[in-house]
Amino acid sequence: MSRSTRRVAGVAGIAVAGVCAAAALAAPALADNGNQKSDPQGPLVNVQLLSFNDFHGNLEAPSGSSGRIVVDHAPDAKDADKDGNTEEPADVTVDAGGVEYLSSHLAEARKGHRNTLTVAAGDIVGASPLLSAAFHDEPTILAMNKLGLDVTSVGNHEFDEGYKEIQRLANGGCIDDGDGQNNQNSCPTGSFPGASFDILAANVIEKASGKTILPAYSIKNVNGAKIGFIGMTLKDTPNIVTAAGVAGLEFTDEVKTANALVPELRKQGVKAIVVLIHQGGTPTKQPWTNPTTNKGYLANPVYDWACQGGGDLTQDSAILPIAANLDPEIDMIVSGHTHQPYVCDVKDPAHQSRLVTSASSFGRLFTETNLQYDRRTQDIVRSSVAGTNMIVTRGTKDPAQTELINEYKELVRPIASKVIGHITQDVLKGGAGVNAGGESQLGDLIADAQLADPSVVTGGEKPVIAFMNPGGIRADLSYATSPYGEAPGDVTYDEAFTVQPFNNYLVSMTLTGAQIKEILGQQWSGSNAGTGKKILQVSKGFTYSYTGTTLGAVTLNGSPLVDGQSYRIVTNNFLQGGGDGFPTFTKGTNVYYGGLDIDAFANYLASFNPTGYTPGPLDRITGS
Incomplete structure (x- = not known):
């Protein structure tokens, strides 16, 4: 093929300012588990947040290192770097990831939780395997609909095909792309409904209108607990995506943007606020001692090293100054971008503990956070917030996701199999x-x-x-x-x-x-x-x-x-x-x-x- 004629159609008439309609999500009333002790009608409401980030269209279980999570270390018997030293640490890993397994794990995690929300921190689409990319990532949006995603922020890769395209993915509709003549094919089944979840872009402004390209925040009401979600990408997005993808846009400072929205949310009676931000950190190396020689080394961190395993984030982690300066009224931060796993406490400007999480990438982990919402103060009880990263092991598949994957594997075969x-x-x-x-x-x-x-x-x-x-x-x-x-x-x-x-x-x-x-x-x-x-x-x-x-x-x-x-x-x-x-x-x-x-x-x-x-x-x- 020579010069490509692929083009992306815009979506007219999208509402870009203000807030998404508040949607109540009530999971089936199941038997209480260990953290569901309070009276359902009492002052405290138990809420579960399930979160992930940087999925990148990995519908099928990713292969190679992209499909593994580090869980331990052992002496490098195979001398992987060929330096003659077999005493150094080698990663012990387990296979993880893929939407069939992620969806199944999330469904299992929701059991016993009356009030549960599933959120993400950007790069859900973009840089995707061909199974999704050949269809402009429409299959990934459909998979997220089935998975039960409620809210996500945009990331930098949501702009790979321009901001009109992420608006289309949010709102539905098809691209006239020549029925796959250039190895992409929008709406191969005849239609595309768009996302059933909210996609937020609080710090992405269309210069011509002065409005955000997508809603800045979303309010969810779970059994009387009103929680506001502010969604942002990193302000440096223009430096890491194509110029055409961000033409006509302004990316504002993350801290200033989120802090300015706090009083707006309070006017709507929302004091419980979570930021979903596509910016992140990097865990420090993990000390490891060879059990035979007692020699010490620095190893790749295991998935729960930072910060629950005693580790920390490197001082140059971009998320740290953001987390340290976001308004104290913001109760929690779900982050991404660096593809790293961490659940850390970063003190807010009032020197109060505040959870900052990230769940690696490609659906290999998800973070389960449990918290309490006080109906009297209409706010999250900060001391109750507790999060843990969970491995998406490859056990039970979600049949609905398997069906979706099989459908698109057949649709993509003529493109994918060509030698x-x-x-x-x-x-x-x-x-x-x-x-x-x-x-x-x-x-x-x-x-x-x-x-x-x-x-x-x-x-x-x-x-x-x-x-x-x-x-x-x-x-x-x-x-x-x-x-x-x-x-x-x-x-x-x-x-x-x-x-x-x-x-x-x-x-x-x-x-x-x-x-x-x-x-x-x-x-x-x-x-x-x-x-x-x-x-x-x-x-x-x-x-x-x-x-x-x-x-x-x-x-x-x-x-x-x-x-x-x-x-x-x-x-x-x-x-x-x-x-x-x-x-x-x-x-x-x-x-x-x-x-x-x-x-x-x-x-x-x-x-x-x-x-x-x-x-x-x-x-x-x-x-x-």
């Missing part, structure tokens, strides 16, 4: 497929595919360098994997899409040699300073070296890059918009939009048929 190329061995994004400088086998392949794509050629001028952001490479290409019964080494569209799931457009532009060097320096400076370097993947013929944070030689086809000379480059529209902390890409001139990155990837793989693609030497980036 587009062949590889002669694994092509890896990490581990043994990466050199000391951060260059990866899969990064080389993707950058070369971008460079070879004819859709970015304009005026007869072809790009000479391609840049790919490492965070956009989401999975390995495995030689042995054959999900549709294809021969070993055959690569299906499904496998290729899993590697690059964002539907980014390729963009060519002109940069000077000095600007290119500036971009390379931004891998470890600016917003990327202290992040362990964010190494861009580059195309064949372009090489550079670095030591620490010092850039060394930079060459193109063996000749040094000249500061004052112009070079035609290609990248995706995420980087072109300055994403991932690379603002110099926005200075490119003669900008030209080509086709989709996934199409370039598929076409390039096909060019190696019938023998197949073999990774070359990792000799483009040299560094330490």
Whole structure:
């Protein structure tokens, strides 16, 4: 496929200001469990909150490390990092995640709780597997309807296809996308009802109207307990999504936005307030002692290390200053974005305890929080709030979710099973497929595919360098994997899409040699300073070296890059918009939009048929 014609239709007439209609949710009256001791008609109302985040359309149980949760540590008998040390800690994991199991676990958790709500903290859709993405994430919205989700905030990935699209997912309707001609197909069953839950965007303002693109908050009434939910994404969303996805929008400060809504909620008689925010933290490493040698190491934290297991969040965690400055009237914070598990106490401005939770990602965990609402004060009893992260083990499946998955697996099969190329061995994004400088086998392949794509050629001028952001490479290409019964080494569209799931457009532009060097320096400076370097993947013929944070030689086809000379480059529209902390890409001139990155990837793989693609030497980036 060459230049793509995929476009997203807008939804007219959406009400964007104010509050969603309050909806009472009453679970069936079941026998009280241990935390249901108070008189149902008394002053205290027991309420259960079930929460999760960063589901990313993982309807089927995710595979690999994305489908595992760390539960313990043991000596690294297999020496995974090949450093000769088998005494170091290796993660002990259990398989977890997938909507069939998440839905079943949530249903089980609700038993014995008269008053229960299920909420989420963004990135429910976006960067999704093909089973959902091929249908513009409509299957995930349907799955969330069946699962019983009540409220969610938007996250950054809700803007992958533009804000009109998240409005459509909220309100229903179809996209005229050519009935799947470009590997996407809205409304394959003829209609799409939209979300039966509230999607909140308190800090996302449409500049033209001055109104939020979706409601700012929602009020739920459970047996007389009125709880307000404020939903927000991180204010830095424009820096991590495509420029087109957030065009015409303003993202306001999280603390100022939420605090300004507190008096508005109080005017409506709501004193119990929960913030759902798509911003998060990172647990500290967990100390571990080898039981045989008594040597101490730092290990990847288990799922309940922070903070119930004695751990904490790193001091640079973005959620900490937000949590510490949100109005004391806010009783609890459900967070996300970092894909990390934690249940922590972060003191509010009045120095009172306040729970901050996150449930990893991909439906591998959910957080169960139990609290009491006092009808006399119309507020949450802060000392009663207690949360725990629960593993979504793969035991019982929800038949309704299984039915949905099977339906869409049949609908997606013609797209997913198409063999587009062949590889002669694994092509890896990490581990043994990466050199000391951060260059990866899969990064080389993707950058070369971008460079070879004819859709970015304009005026007869072809790009000479391609840049790919490492965070956009989401999975390995495995030689042995054959999900549709294809021969070993055959690569299906499904496998290729899993590697690059964002539907980014390729963009060519002109940069000077000095600007290119500036971009390379931004891998470890600016917003990327202290992040362990964010190494861009580059195309064949372009090489550079670095030591620490010092850039060394930079060459193109063996000749040094000249500061004052112009070079035609290609990248995706995420980087072109300055994403991932690379603002110099926005200075490119003669900008030209080509086709989709996934199409370039598929076409390039096909060019190696019938023998197949073999990774070359990792000799483009040299560094330490």
